[in-house]
Amino acid sequence: MNVLEISNLTKAFGGLKALERISLSVQPGEILGIIGPNGSGKTTLFNCITGFLPFDSGSVIFDGQNIQGKRPHQIVNLGLTRTWQLVKPFFGMRVIEAMMVPSFSKRARSSHFSKKDEKENVTGILRDMGLGEKLWQEVDNLSQGELRLLDISRALVTCPKILLLDEPFSGLSHKETENISRVVRNLNSQGFTVVIIEHRLRELMKLVQKVVVINFGQKIAEGAPEQIVQEPEVIEAYLGKRRLKIGVA
Amino acid sequence: MNLLKRLAPFTQNQSPFGLLILLAMAVYPPISDNLFYIEIIKLAAIYAIFAMSWDILTGYTHEVNFGFAFFIGGAGYLSGILSSLLSVSLYLAIPIAALAAGVSGIFIGYLTLRLKGPYFAMATLAFASILYKLSFIFYEITGGEEGISGLDTFTDDPTKDFYVVWGAMVAIYFVLSLYARSKHGIILKAIRADEDATQSAGINTAYYKIEAFAISGFMAGIGGGVFTHSQMHIGPTMLSGYLSVIVVLLAMIGGMGTIVGPLLGAICLSIVNESLRIVEEYRIIIYTGLLILFIYLAPDGLINLKFIKGSRLLSFIFMGDRKPT
Numbered sequence: 001m002n003v004l005e006i007s008n009l010t011k012a013f014g015g016l017k018a019l020e021r022i023s024l025s026v027q028p029g030e031i032l033g034i035i036g037p038n039g040s041g042k043t044t045l046f047n048c049i050t051g052f053l054p055f056d057s058g059s060v061i062f063d064g065q066n067i068q069g070k071r072p073h074q075i076v077n078l079g080l081t082r083t084w085q086l087v088k089p090f091f092g093m094r095v096i097e098a099m100m101v102p103s104f105s106k107r108a109r110s111s112h113f114s115k116k117d118e119k120e121n122v123t124g125i126l127r128d129m130g131l132g133e134k135l136w137q138e139v140d141n142l143s144q145g146e147l148r149l150l151d152i153s154r155a156l157v158t159c160p161k162i163l164l165l166d167e168p169f170s171g172l173s174h175k176e177t178e179n180i181s182r183v184v185r186n187l188n189s190q191g192f193t194v195v196i197i198e199h200r201l202r203e204l205m206k207l208v209q210k211v212v213v214i215n216f217g218q219k220i221a222e223g224a225p226e227q228i229v230q231e232p233e234v235i236e237a238y239l240g241k242r243r244l245k246i247g248v249a
Numbered sequence: 250m251n252l253l254k255r256l257a258p259f260t261q262n263q264s265p266f267g268l269l270i271l272l273a274m275a276v277y278p279p280i281s282d283n284l285f286y287i288e289i290i291k292l293a294a295i296y297a298i299f300a301m302s303w304d305i306l307t308g309y310t311h312e313v314n315f316g317f318a319f320f321i322g323g324a325g326y327l328s329g330i331l332s333s334l335l336s337v338s339l340y341l342a343i344p345i346a347a348l349a350a351g352v353s354g355i356f357i358g359y360l361t362l363r364l365k366g367p368y369f370a371m372a373t374l375a376f377a378s379i380l381y382k383l384s385f386i387f388y389e390i391t392g393g394e395e396g397i398s399g400l401d402t403f404t405d406d407p408t409k410d411f412y413v414v415w416g417a418m419v420a421i422y423f424v425l426s427l428y429a430r431s432k433h434g435i436i437l438k439a440i441r442a443d444e445d446a447t448q449s450a451g452i453n454t455a456y457y458k459i460e461a462f463a464i465s466g467f468m469a470g471i472g473g474g475v476f477t478h479s480q481m482h483i484g485p486t487m488l489s490g491y492l493s494v495i496v497v498l499l500a501m502i503g504g505m506g507t508i509v510g511p512l513l514g515a516i517c518l519s520i521v522n523e524s525l526r527i528v529e530e531y532r533i534i535i536y537t538g539l540l541i542l543f544i545y546l547a548p549d550g551l552i553n554l555k556f557i558k559g560s561r562l563l564s565f566i567f568m569g570d571r572k573p574t
Contacts (some may be wrong), residue, residue: 076451088446208434
């Protein structure tokens with residue numbers, strides 16, 4: 001059974017169709033990549049799924065439940081958590097405090113038995129992420145890569161069934177990118193289902209099992225990474241069409 | 250020993266400096282028998298209540314409430330009317346008035362939920378102005394420009410009266426600083442940093458914002474009621490924009506988002522203001538000049554100065570922060 005089933009999702013901003021009849025499904029335990037050029041509607045798709053934007057028509061079924069019209073925090077408590085393209089760190093707090101915030105959510109509370117349990121879970125996640133030593137640091141003093149890891153750690157505290165990562169590699173160095181890739185692979189081997197939006201195809205293609213390509217709000221291709229890069233429509237979306245008669249008078 | 254253990258959660262992580270201020274105020278009256286000075290620190294204590302209860306909403310969410318007089322004056326008028334017209338005991342009138350202020354906090358919080366920055370400030374300002382005008386329109390009940398005078402006091406003795414006010418201030422200080430250190434305070438700080446991210450952590454941010462608004466209103470309501478009865482008078486100045494602005498300034502100069510900061514700011518500045526009465530003609534100029542100077546030198550407030558936050562010892566003394574190594 002698909003854990004997330006999106007069918008015919010449509011969203012328009014006035015006259016601009018940001019998403020047009022998008023359908024895709026996510027199977028439990030897989031890593032799905034969503035790619036597409038700038039402005040193709042990837043982030044809008046995430047915003048619609050996670051309840052930050054209302055969509056016009058279509059349906060989003062998560063775990064057998066229609067989540068249209070639910071508020072963002074309710075969707076998180078059902079087990080669908082996202083991160084943001086631009087990191088949204090809790091400046092002015094300590095790392096441990098920032099990690100406590102999601103542990104106050106309904107979903108996280110029902111999965112831990114005691115306060116001690118909760119604290120162990122939080123420190124455990126940070127240790128896995130390689131942030132174990134930063135526990136008492138101010139969030140303001142972390143580097144961009146560490147902030148990204150903290151964002152993902154925060155999402156993990158809510159015990160998601162599906163983790164939606166919005167451009168986890170953007171603004172990161174090569175080394176930090178590899179670190180994030182390793183983290184995502186680890187999570188997947190622990191049984192997390194992950195959906196990733198990404199621009200940097202080289203890193204993404206190594207990571208995912210299935211790719212969905214979106215352009216101008218429409219799904220143009222879907223399949224395994226090796227297949228996708230051969231699709232003429234995908235190549236056209238990324239590189240443009242070869243114009244044969246250029247230069248002929 | 251047992252008692253000490255039971256009191257531990259109240260003293261743990263408390264700012265030693267804040268406790269010192271509270272203690273110093275308590276021991277002042279037995280030392281000095283000058284009623285004028287006692288009256289001044291009583292007023293300072295009341296302003297501290299206002300500034301601290303303002304801080305729990307604005308200091309922790311950074312949505313500036315510019316209409317705080319709504320809660321102070323509203324509750325003051327309500328408890329004044331209850332005790333003068335309906336002869337309700339003031340020990341009942343103040344809680345009723347505070348509760349009404351808390352409920353109106355829920356109402357205003359709900360209405361202004363989606364407003365941010367200047368729009369939020371304007372909306373709160375509008376609510377206070379409406380109440381200000383109403384106090385003139387319904388002059389038969391509120392006494393119009395003169396307000397309501399001759400209200401009941403707590404006791405006949407000004408010193409005992411001071412201790413009632415002091416007790417209310419201490420209680421509010423502890424309740425608010427415990428609230429700020431609890432889960433609720435952490436969530437409010439997260440909302441201040443990024444509301445969307447807090448929502449995507451599975452937190453119902455609207456609920457926590459409204460809750461903070463209600464608590465802020467309730468505490469201000471207690472302050473307003475206590476003020477009314479300790480002064481035996483309530484007038485439209487307690488609903489005016491002047492009071493709202495003073496509360497904002499006291500809390501900002503002390504240091505927003507710390508509870509102890511507004512306490513410090515309110516106590517020190519009120520005492521400075523009153524002691525400037527010896528040069529009455531220049532008082533307003535010197536006082537406001539001083540406020541501007543403070544805002545210029547320490548825009549984040551005295552408690553939030555960099556060298557205090559950066560030093561282990563000072564941040565422990567002022568904020569009660571114990572940094573684990």
